[in-house]
Amino acid sequence: MNRPTVISARSLTKAYGDLTAVDNISFDVPAGESFGLLGPNGAGKSTTMKMIGGVSQRTSGSLSIMGLDPETHGPEVRAHLGVVPQQDNLDEELRVRENLIVYGRYFGLPLRYLRPKADELLEFAQLTDKANSKVDALSGGMKRRLTIARSLINEPRILLLDEPTTGLDPQARHILWDRLFRLKESGVTLILTTHYMDEAEQLCDRLIVVDKGRIMAEGSPASLIREHSSREVLELRFGSERNATIGVELEGIGERLETLPDRVLIYAHDGESALEQVTARGLRPMTSLVRRSSLEDVFLRLTGRSLVD
Amino acid sequence: MSVLTGGHSATDLARERKFGSLYSRNARAVVGRGLMAAKSSTWLVLVSGFFEPVLFLLAMGVGMGSIVGTVQGPGGLEISYAAYIAPALLAVSAMNGAIYDSTWNVFFKMNFARLYQGMLYTSLGPLDVAIGEIFLALLRGLLYATGFTAVMGVMGLLTSWWAILVIPASVLIAFGFASFGMGITSFMKTFQQMDWINFFLLPMFLFSATFYPLSVYPQPIQWFIQAMPLWHGVELLRQISVGSFGPATAIHVGYYVVMIALGIMLTTGRLRQLFLK
Numbered sequence: 001m002n003r004p005t006v007i008s009a010r011s012l013t014k015a016y017g018d019l020t021a022v023d024n025i026s027f028d029v030p031a032g033e034s035f036g037l038l039g040p041n042g043a044g045k046s047t048t049m050k051m052i053g054g055v056s057q058r059t060s061g062s063l064s065i066m067g068l069d070p071e072t073h074g075p076e077v078r079a080h081l082g083v084v085p086q087q088d089n090l091d092e093e094l095r096v097r098e099n100l101i102v103y104g105r106y107f108g109l110p111l112r113y114l115r116p117k118a119d120e121l122l123e124f125a126q127l128t129d130k131a132n133s134k135v136d137a138l139s140g141g142m143k144r145r146l147t148i149a150r151s152l153i154n155e156p157r158i159l160l161l162d163e164p165t166t167g168l169d170p171q172a173r174h175i176l177w178d179r180l181f182r183l184k185e186s187g188v189t190l191i192l193t194t195h196y197m198d199e200a201e202q203l204c205d206r207l208i209v210v211d212k213g214r215i216m217a218e219g220s221p222a223s224l225i226r227e228h229s230s231r232e233v234l235e236l237r238f239g240s241e242r243n244a245t246i247g248v249e250l251e252g253i254g255e256r257l258e259t260l261p262d263r264v265l266i267y268a269h270d271g272e273s274a275l276e277q278v279t280a281r282g283l284r285p286m287t288s289l290v291r292r293s294s295l296e297d298v299f300l301r302l303t304g305r306s307l308v309d
Numbered sequence: 310m311s312v313l314t315g316g317h318s319a320t321d322l323a324r325e326r327k328f329g330s331l332y333s334r335n336a337r338a339v340v341g342r343g344l345m346a347a348k349s350s351t352w353l354v355l356v357s358g359f360f361e362p363v364l365f366l367l368a369m370g371v372g373m374g375s376i377v378g379t380v381q382g383p384g385g386l387e388i389s390y391a392a393y394i395a396p397a398l399l400a401v402s403a404m405n406g407a408i409y410d411s412t413w414n415v416f417f418k419m420n421f422a423r424l425y426q427g428m429l430y431t432s433l434g435p436l437d438v439a440i441g442e443i444f445l446a447l448l449r450g451l452l453y454a455t456g457f458t459a460v461m462g463v464m465g466l467l468t469s470w471w472a473i474l475v476i477p478a479s480v481l482i483a484f485g486f487a488s489f490g491m492g493i494t495s496f497m498k499t500f501q502q503m504d505w506i507n508f509f510l511l512p513m514f515l516f517s518a519t520f521y522p523l524s525v526y527p528q529p530i531q532w533f534i535q536a537m538p539l540w541h542g543v544e545l546l547r548q549i550s551v552g553s554f555g556p557a558t559a560i561h562v563g564y565y566v567v568m569i570a571l572g573i574m575l576t577t578g579r580l581r582q583l584f585l586k
Binding site for chain 1: 330333335338339341342345346349423424426427428429430431432433434
């Protein structure tokens with residue numbers, strides 16, 4: 001497939017005084033792709049999103065959104081964007097359906113288009129029966145869905161989602177993921193930041209791992225795991241006293257060892273056999289768990305730190 | 310997509326783009342949002358803003374006026390004390406209405422409701438937001454002014470048909486305060502800082518020749534008060550209310566025209582700095 005590039009960033013840099021929030025990053029996103037920025041808080045994900053939306057001016061580098069520079073063509077670029085910010089900024093003085101219609105008016109869209117569109121989006125967000133409720137009365141998950149519905153009012157070609165499920169309970173997250181997946185299927189380009197590896201694995205075709213404003217790795221979730229981690233991981237807990245010193249005794253088991261304050265991770269192709277080797281050495285962990293490698297492990301490998309701290 | 314016709318020089322293009330990221334000619338969407346929000350919000354705030362000057366007029370004009378008797382109005386006319394202070398109170402009410410909308414309301418939307426953040430992620434530019442919000446403030450000012458002028462009429466304080474012009478003049482005054490108020494509010498980060506606005510407004514209300522003529526002050530204080538915006542509003546409305554105009558009338562109007570222009574420049578520049586950084 002030869003899809004056109006909708007976002008192209010070259011040496012994108014944003015500095016706030018001495019702090020370089022985004023440090024010389026380059027990436028391309030083809031139309032219809034679901035592209036993720038994975039990294040811990042403060043990695044520069046939100047700043048990158050703001051520059052794409054044209055609400056933050058870059059310090060240097062170039063950025064093109066569907067051939068336009070968001071800095072000089074802000075309103076035109078944003079006409080094709082849907083934005084779901086990290087914190088909901090719904091209009092609490094308006095009711096649920098009014099939020100959609102008024103937001104559409106900000107794009108200069110006519111009411112004859114907005115009225116049926118609002119109803120369609122309420123249906124999509126499973127909020128039809130809340131159409132005339134106050135925003136206050138919605139749960140966290142409903143507010144998030146309304147924010148996403150609102151971001152779709154102008155039928156955007158690109159949807160920017162900044163930490164879409166942070167702060168939601170597991171059930172609400174799964175409903176949201178389902179909705180986002182449908183959008184992806186309908187051909188909308190998704191750009192999403194997250195510090196949840198499961199979210200990135202579920203939703204992203206391709207992602208960049210960012211830390212301290214720099215790109216550490218780029219690829220599909222599966223290829224990143226293949227490249228930077230083993231197939232399986234054995235997680236052992238020896239108690240917080242012993243975790244730090246047990247490393248020497250575990251040497252030689254698996255491909256690699258990572259000692260965290262609360263647990264020890266052994267990277268191995270076969271986790272079960274690694275566990276057998278541990279017990280064969282007479283070591284008795286308090287708990288043990290064999291699991292598949294995840295993006296969390298990739299991140300740990302690349303940065304020496306965990307994603308959520 | 311912008312329609313850029315041929316024959317534009319490079320600087321024209323650059324200017325158009327710079328302006329293009331500020332303004333998308335859609336301030337009416339911001340006004341529409343304000344009206345829709347007002348529909349569901351409490352009318353009590355609106356009503357209280359209307360009654361405040363009416364209560365002052367009753368207490369000071371009718372109450373104190375009964376021991377003051379008549380005073381010399383603009384052009385040397387003898388008028389009742391109530392008729393003397395009523396236009397001043399109207400100017401204060403225009404100021405308060407505009408200030409309420411452009412400061413407290415804007416402060417809340419900016420810092421707590423994150424309303425502007427949402428607006429600026431659409432096709433709207435900061436200038437659309439500024440114009441829309443200021444227009445709403447003026448609409449409130451117009452409502453207050455119309456109501457208060459009606460009260461003045463009922464109380465027999467209007468002696469000239471010219472007096473009907475106090476309504477558009479009040480809107481002019483409201484415009485001056487609203488355009489500046491929003492810009493100043495953009496600097497405020499806490500509620501304590503917002504109190505400084507009241508700290509500035511209250512003395513201006515009391516001492517801007519609202520209740521007695523400017524001539525009671527020594528010359529340097531007179532100059533100071535004449536530099537303040539409310540005094541020009543008070544004098545302008547007082548002159549209109551009795552239909553006595555002079556060269557000073559043009560100066561008062563001019564003062565507000567300049568204030569409006571500077572205020573809009575300040576507000577737009579600040580919104581740009583705050584939201585498009």
